[in-house]
Amino acid sequence: MLLAELGQATYLAGDLVEAKQHLEESLEINRSFYGEEENLPEIAGRLQKLGQVSLQAGDLEEAKKHLEESLRMFRSLHGHVDHSDIAATLCSLGVTTRRAGDLEQAKQQLEECLQMTRCLHGDEDNSALAVSLHELSRVSWRAGDLEQANQYIDESLRMKRSLRGDEDRLPIRLMLQENDEVSRTAADLDQEKQQLEESLRIKCSLYGEEDHLEIAVTLRFLGVVCVEIGDLEQAKERLEESLRVFRCLHGHVDHPDIAETLQGIGFLSQEIGDLEQAKERLEESLRMFRCLHGHVDHPDIAETLQGIGSMNRQAGDLEQAKTHLEESLRMFRTLHGHVDHPDIAETLKGIGLVSDVAGDLVQAKQYLEESLRMKRSLHGDEANFDIAWHHHEVGRVNRKVGNLEEAKQHLEESLHMFCSLHRNMDHPNIAWTLHEVGWVSAQAGDLQQAKQYLQESLRMVRSFHGNLNHTDVAWTLHEVGRMSRKAGDLEQAKQHLKESLHMFQSLHGHGDRPDIAWTLHEVGWVSQQAGDLQQAKQYLEESLRMKRSLQAHCGCHDMDIAATMDLLSEGRKKVGVCQRGKQHSESLKMLRSLHGQVDNPDIAWTLQNLGMASQEAGDLEQAKTHLEESLQMFRSLHRHGDHPDIAATLDLIGNVNRQNGDFDLAKKHLEESLQMKRSLHGGEDHRDVAFMLYEVGRVNRQAGDLEQAKMHLEESLRMERSLHGHAEHRDVAFLLYEVGHVNRQAGDLEQAKMHLEESLRMERSLHGHAEHRDVAFLLYEVGRVNRQAGDLEQAKMHLEESLRMERSLHGHAEHCDVAFLLYEVGRVNWQAGDLEQAKMHLEESLRMHRSLYRWKDNPGTAATLHALGLLCRQTGDLMRAKQQLQESLRIQRSLGRDSTNPDMAATMDALGGISRVERMGF
Secondary structure, eight states: HHHHHHHHHHHHTTTTTHHHHHHHHHHHHHHHHSSSSSSHHHHHHHHHHHHHHHHHHHHHHHHHHHHHHHHHHHHHHHHSSHHHHHHHHHHHHHHHHTTTOOEEEEEEHHHHHHHHHHHHHHHHHOOHHHHHHHHHHHHHHHOOHHHHHHHHHHHHHHHHHHHTSSSOOOOHHHHHTTOOOOOOOTHHHHHHHHHHHHHHHHHHHHHHTOOHHHHHHHHHHHHHHHHTTEEEHHHHHHHHHHHHHHHHTTTTTTOHHHHHHHHHHHHHHHHHHHHHHHHHHHHHHHHHHHHTTTTTHHHHHHHHHHHHHHHHHHHHHHHHHHHOOOOOOOOHHHHHSSOOOHHHHHHHHHHHHHHHHHHHHHHHHHHHHHHHHHHHHHHSSSSOOOOOOHHHHHHHHHHHHHHHHHHHHHHHHHHHHHHHHHTTTTOHHHHHHHHHHHHHHHHOOOOOHHHHHHHHHHHHHHHHHHHOOHHHHHHHHHHHHEEEEHHHHHHHHHHHHHHHHHHHHHHHTOOOOOHHHHHHHHHHHHHHHHHHHHHHHHHHHHHHHHHHHEEEOOOOHHHHHHHHHHHHHHHHHIIHHHHHHHHHHHHHHHHHHHHHSOOHHHHHHHHHHHHHHHHHHOOHHHHHHHHHHHHHHHHHHHSSSSHHHHHHHHHHHHHHHHHTOOOHHHHHHHHHHHHHHHHHHTTOOOOOHHHHHHHHHHHHHHHHHHHHHHHHHHHHHHHHHHHHTTTTHHHHHHHHHHHHHHHEEEEEEEHHHHHHHHHHHHHHHHHTTTTOOHHHHHHHHHHHHHHHOOOOOHHHHHHHHHHHHHHHHHTTOOHHHHHHHOOOHHHHHHHHHHHHHHHHHHHHHHHHHHHHTTTTHHHHHHHHHHHHHHHHHHTOOOOHHHHHHHHHHHHHHHHTTTTHHHHHHHHHHHHHHHHHHTTTOO
């Protein structure tokens, strides 16, 4: 008896290793002394206690073995009579099988335990009955039977409170925290925290400096309460201390207590934003759960995989996020079969959100809709916050896909549900959904309705914050302003945007911030549309300065900067060209009044300036008229021979014709300019001649005369080399590229490769081997020519280096060059037969193109969808191939292409091939 009592004492003290040793020794003595047929209750009792110690130590296999033998003995001893020993062993066995993931068997054992305990105690409240109900609620929750789980937990809570009142709230707290679906309104979190802290103080006083299991458990639940209160720092501190104690108690052995605490710290770190620690803790937790449960699918493993997937999505590692979430989904489906379950629904939602961010909106829609269907199946038709948010997400993805009718339907359902849940009182959920419905209406072209929704959203947000400045109010003002601009109400747009700007500046001071930069951009845009070009210039220049400052310090997006630069450029053209044009026109009028109809060099120069101003403004016809009049006048003035003014004007007219697509006329003027410059420089090598050789070469290349293009470009290269000697020079490097480019077009890949590689070597040398956009571009060109030549290994190497360099140059921000190179790397991997790498790069390219162009149709998205469609066709996924090719075709049509366009023809051919396969029934 002494060894058994010692084992019990050490078990209560938290020393599981020593407890197990004492109990095993006691069991061995009993068996050897009495034999298995005598003193049966003693042996059964020792086995039961050993099973409980093994369960506590995390050795589920050993626990199950001891408890099953104990149960067999107790049944043999008591026959068919209900007995508390049998009930207690069934309860421990049920907990063991639940933790091992066998929910069906756990349910059977616990239901038998519950039935036996009720028979033993009748209708009287009893602690053993409360524990059985509690354990059954956990099994029901895991199995997805929320209604049954709630019934069990409610009865268990009532019984615990009846038995203990407020004397010991910790067991009640343990039950309350089990299930998110159970109402916690009865729990006073502050009081619970105080009680847990008092409990911790008493336990620390009892055990002194000694680490003890009860201290670790109390610390863990104190951490949980701190999370719910919102004190995340203290929560982390408590959980870390709990982890330290558990590790001290269990040593280097993998244990469920350690794994669960690691999981809790991982989830908390994710919430705090410390994704590095979240990853470390969750991955260690996953390793430990896998070690504990072997190759068996288990809820703990599935839940941790889900957490790692969510964390990776937050960290931007979408590939890893998807991998973990898909494994989690597979495991949950294995565990729960074909039954709808909250864990499955939540994981489907996670994959949907990852697909959304990755740009795979078809898959995002599919997963989010399946998650919504499952949530509805679980919760019925009643209004529910979770379902309302699911409608919101499904609506948002449909909006991005362009399925506006369905988007509006889901968002309006979300809005209706939120209004019902919040009893039509103003609430942020309603305000945000009004905002989304507004943007759907805008995309559908109903700008007036869009304005109404956004203005209602603004009114609601103002009602939350009164007259106080707040970021939510400022952003909603910003959005209403944008919508008013789109609707053409420039006065109201300007009013809202200026108020938004004032509020942001009041909140953040006059420091550089993205929200201020974007609002400055919008005010500038409205001012420009309203014709106030001077004010537009001020706002846009300040926005550009701020965005550049933010890019240097915190990575402002290149596309954001480009958008402001485009507007500024447009404004400057309007201001500059108009002003210059006006000045030149006034000057021409004055000069003609002075000189009458007589040709004059000043008039000729003014006409040339007017031509250049018209060309810059995009009016090529007007430019041509002014330049031809200027040329005629210069010829008249310099009738005795070649002259630089005539040559320069011929060059300008040639370029206007080239821009206009009239290559024959362009060639004629540029060749005459070249001949004149050769004559002026006496046939000697000169930079002006070299430049004109390049111009003539370029227009011949554009006209399709590659032989003439090659001849002129090679002569230009020879001349530049002669001028610069053996020194490396940017002009030489540039012409090496041009000669390489024309050779590639002519099909001479060997010559193309040679020139492009020399250009690359020279650019590397000129930039001191530092990373540079010119180097990245030439790496791409060398990669492309290697791909055409069939050297896929070299092609891949150069293209991947180009991609790495562009990413480094743009600070890992999204950029059109990066998106294009992802597409090229994807294509070369495809040709090399690495379909997985090809798909990964092409999907990232698609996501980036869509993000950069804000889902507007563009050639990059069309090309990438086409490539992905062909790839899916090759892998046998004809449905997905068809979807992607059809979307590519739609975009190409929206861009004005027709069947004569080779890209569009290729997409149509691919779709035709799929249709033929479908008709044949394959």
